Amino acid sequence: MNLSYSSVIAYGCRYFAPPFKQLLSYTLLPPHHHHRRPSLLHSSFNNLNRFLTGNSLFFRMERFWSGSAIDKNKAMVEHLQRYGVITSKKVAEVMEKIDRALFVPDGTPPYVDTPMAIGYNATISAPHMHATCLQLLEENLQPGMRALDVGSGTGYLTACFALMVGPQGRAIGVEHIPELVASSIKNIEKSLAASLLKEGSLSVHVGDGRKGWPECAQYDAIHVGAAAPEIPQPLIDQLKPGGRMVIPVGNIFQDLKVVNKNLDGSISVRSETSVRYVPLTSRDAQLRGY
Known part of the structure; x- marks a missing residue:
């Protein structure tokens, strides 16, 4: 696929980043801050959901996803592959098996590449962000490994993790x-991860994700689905040597950080791309909308 800068619109973007993956998740700003050309860009899902969390809105993909043409989970995955978002066969297989329609609110278009509000000032991220995070963590989601999903929301990504690590692993x-x-447990019970939930290799718990889940540490993979002002130390502590964490970090301006714990216990951190997620905060602050 060839993309030229002139064919790309990144909402709220103050710069261009040449590599394709850098176009995946530009920071999104509220509607009055972003500029577009209405004659070029139209979406039937034109509402606040697109400004909520984990989006990449660049022109060709947004124009492609708009409307009701995508009505099957497999078609969604195939189009993410066509646009170069999914390059991993394993990730494609898992996303085909876990039907996104089971994890989004009733009445919403499940296969459009946009985040969606799920209540309680929380969201489910856009499909391309799920694919991106799965690919970044793929080597740490091998059968028998342990994965932690912080801010698991509807349970979608937790279910994907469970399929990847299998019955001998833990998600x-x-x-x-x-x-x-x-509600996430009910969603998972309707999915192909239901047997893993029943057997106990997949579980979802009420807790403050900033503190991780020490009962099952250490983890080969940790995913955080909300933006922290800084990387929480408990999550670093619960990351296994050789493990990897993917976490958005920042306030107004956020970067998706890839945190690797080396075998000697030292930490290396790199920025993958710019993103916009809801904040990782306390339950009360979230419910108040802070």
Whole structure:
């Protein structure tokens, strides 16, 4: 696929980053801060969801995803592959098996590449962000490994992790809104990860994700689905030597950080791309909208 700068619109973007993956998740600003050309860009899903969390909105993909053409989970995955977002066969297989429609609110278009509000000032990220995080963590989601999903929300990514690590591994979701934990369990029970939930290799818990889930540490992979002002030390402590964490860090301006714990216990951190996520905060602050 060839992309020229002139064919790309990144919402709220103050700079161009040449590598394709840098276009995946530019920071999104509220509607009055972003500029677009209405004659070029139109989406039938034109509402605040696109400004919520973990989006990349560049022109060709947004134009492609708009409307109701994508009505099957497999078609969603195939189009993410076509646009170069998914390059891993394993990630494609897992995302095909875990139907996104089971994890989004009723009445919303499940396969459009946009985040969606799920209540309690929380969101489910856009499909391309799920694919990006799965690929960044793929080597640490091998059968038998342990994965932690902080801010597990609807349970979608936790279910994907569970399929990847298999029945001999462990996939743990942590979410501080009890109602979301209850609904995520129901979502998973309808998915192909249901047997793993029943057997106990997949579980979702009510808790403050900033503290991780020490009962099942250490983890080969940790994913954080909300932006922290800085990387929480408990999550670093619970990362296994040789493990990897993917976490958005920042306030107004956020970067998706890839945190590797080396075998000697030292930490290396790099920025993957710019993103916009809801904040990783306390339950009360989240419910108040802070």
